[in-house]
Amino acid sequence: MSMSDIQSDLSLFNELVEVLLNEEQKHPVAERIEAKKLYDVMDLSLNNEPMVDDAFKNTLKDVLVATPKTATNLFFNQLFGGRQGKAILGDLLAVMLNNSMYTYKVAGPQVGIEQEIIRKSCDLVGYGPQSNGTFPTGGSMSNYMALVMARDAKDPNCRLDGMTKPLIVYTSKLSHYSNSKNTSFAGIGRNNIRYIEADSKGRMNPEKLEEQIKEDLHDGFIPTYVNATAGTTVLGAFDPIDKIADITEKYNIWLHVDGAYSGSVIFSKKYKHLVNGIERSNSFSYNAHKMLGTPLTCSVILVNNKRHLHESFSNKADYLYQTDGDDFNLGKTSFQCGRRNDALKFWTLWKSVGTIGLESIVDHQFDLADVAREYIKSNDDYTLYSFDESISVCFNYKNIDPKKLCTALYKAQETVVGFGSFNGTTFIRFVTINANNSPEDIINFFDVLEKFVAENPSLKKIGEEVEEGV
Numbered sequence: 001m002s003m004s005d006i007q008s009d010l011s012l013f014n015e016l017v018e019v020l021l022n023e024e025q026k027h028p029v030a031e032r033i034e035a036k037k038l039y040d041v042m043d044l045s046l047n048n049e050p051m052v053d054d055a056f057k058n059t060l061k062d063v064l065v066a067t068p069k070t071a072t073n074l075f076f077n078q079l080f081g082g083r084q085g086k087a088i089l090g091d092l093l094a095v096m097l098n099n100s101m102y103t104y105k106v107a108g109p110q111v112g113i114e115q116e117i118i119r120k121s122c123d124l125v126g127y128g129p130q131s132n133g134t135f136p137t138g139g140s141m142s143n144y145m146a147l148v149m150a151r152d153a154k155d156p157n158c159r160l161d162g163m164t165k166p167l168i169v170y171t172s173k174l175s176h177y178s179n180s181k182n183t184s185f186a187g188i189g190r191n192n193i194r195y196i197e198a199d200s201k202g203r204m205n206p207e208k209l210e211e212q213i214k215e216d217l218h219d220g221f222i223p224t225y226v227n228a229t230a231g232t233t234v235l236g237a238f239d240p241i242d243k244i245a246d247i248t249e250k251y252n253i254w255l256h257v258d259g260a261y262s263g264s265v266i267f268s269k270k271y272k273h274l275v276n277g278i279e280r281s282n283s284f285s286y287n288a289h290k291m292l293g294t295p296l297t298c299s300v301i302l303v304n305n306k307r308h309l310h311e312s313f314s315n316k317a318d319y320l321y322q323t324d325g326d327d328f329n330l331g332k333t334s335f336q337c338g339r340r341n342d343a344l345k346f347w348t349l350w351k352s353v354g355t356i357g358l359e360s361i362v363d364h365q366f367d368l369a370d371v372a373r374e375y376i377k378s379n380d381d382y383t384l385y386s387f388d389e390s391i392s393v394c395f396n397y398k399n400i401d402p403k404k405l406c407t408a409l410y411k412a413q414e415t416v417v418g419f420g421s422f423n424g425t426t427f428i429r430f431v432t433i434n435a436n437n438s439p440e441d442i443i444n445f446f447d448v449l450e451k452f453v454a455e456n457p458s459l460k461k462i463g464e465e466v467e468e469g470v
């Protein structure tokens with residue numbers, strides 16, 4: 001590949017980005033292609049002969065235009081959204097550099113960049129000098145790494161002989177589904193999770209946790225791992241870490257805090273109290289690609305004592321580790337071998353806006369959630385099901401079936417939003433995670449929804465017989 005080839009590809013990139021940004025202005029919600037018709041509507045085929053120039057460019061344009069738009073002011077479906085320009089810049093540079101993060105020999109200063117993020121994050125959490133961390137592939141993998149460390153800490157021999165002891169895992173009923181998968185991957189088994197009840201606001205009930213632990217001890221089981229959640233996936237609730245830490249310390253159980261969704265409150269003076277006690281945990285993870293708005297994926301796991309990372313994840317490999325020592329060879333503490341540079345995009349963002357800039361991103365999301373809750377509370381057509389100090393705002397409108405309404409809004413290209421349930425009630429889950437949005441964008445969402453409902457009187461109320469194809 002010559003230099004001019006890459007330059008012409010990059011100018012094509014700029015041209016395509018221009019197309020995309022214009023398209024997002026005109027159509028914030030992409031036209032939906034019926035999944036069954038996808039291959040008929042678009043030419044995605046791979047052929048024997050090369051596709052060149054204009055045809056190639058036009059195909060790329062078609063794909064861009066048809067792809068769901070997650071950065072616009074009408075996307076509220078998942079726990080990410082919007083764009084942070086400086087983070088995108090960093091990610092594009094990471095692609096150009098194409099390092100792998102396993103050794104200093106191959107990643108050089110990128111190792112220092114990753115370690116600086118980890119160091120600063122550990123300081124914010126309040127972990128001591130023995131702490132460290134790594135960048136796993138996502139929040140699910142972060143939870144998995146924490147579980148493996150907990151397992152190995154409780155039963156070091158299982159690294160050699162496999163599982164021989166009845167280890168038990170505890171998490172709230174409202175925690176992320178990765179907890180369930182991870183127990184199976186870790187050899188503990190899905191039947192050995194105890195799902196602890198939550199209180200009326202969706203937070204793990206510590207009394208129930210202790211009761212269950214006592215019962216398990218009495219029955220000869222070995223309590224090994226408690227997963228607490230900072231921002232549950234549906235309600236955005238925060239488990240009471242301090243009270244849970246009292247229990248995990250008393251019974252010598254690993255405490256992991258899954259902050260994939262809302263763990264970034266560590267950056268906010270105003271909201272950090274939601275994770276009070278976090279410095280007492282053994283591990284903590286957060287996704288910068290959720291609240292902080294970096295491109296997917298950017299997950300960080302921090303470990304109170306880095307010894308556990310080494311004990312569970314290092315392996316001798318003479319063909320790989322040839323220079324510079326363990327502190328700079330990050331492959332000694334990661335799950336995989338080759339590892340993408342997810343740190344640079346976070347660093348370019350952090351460096352450019354400062355810690356106070358990250359704080360204002362987080363605070364702004366809570367402000368937007370307040371705007372949404374106020375709007376809902378002041379309008380009798382709405383019922384609110386979620387609580388203050390969360391960026392998930394859960395509601396129903398005019399008692400309309402939320403599943404039908406979300407699907408109809410999506411099919412009509414009005415706005416993309418999802419639904420969830422708590423205590424047997426299903427509702428729309430609106431997330432204010434896109435920090436590019438203004439209060440007007442939030443009110444606009446409600447306008448879009450209300451107008452749509454007014455124009456579609458056939459939308460069914462909850463409990464009414466449902467027709468297909470609304």
Ligand SMILES: *Cc1c(COP(=O)(O)O)cnc(C)c1O
Binds near residue numbers: 137140175233
């Ligand atoms: C999103 C989320 C995860 C999973 O993170 P991925 O990066 O999607 O794997 C785990 N826990 C919680 C609470 C989440 O919200």
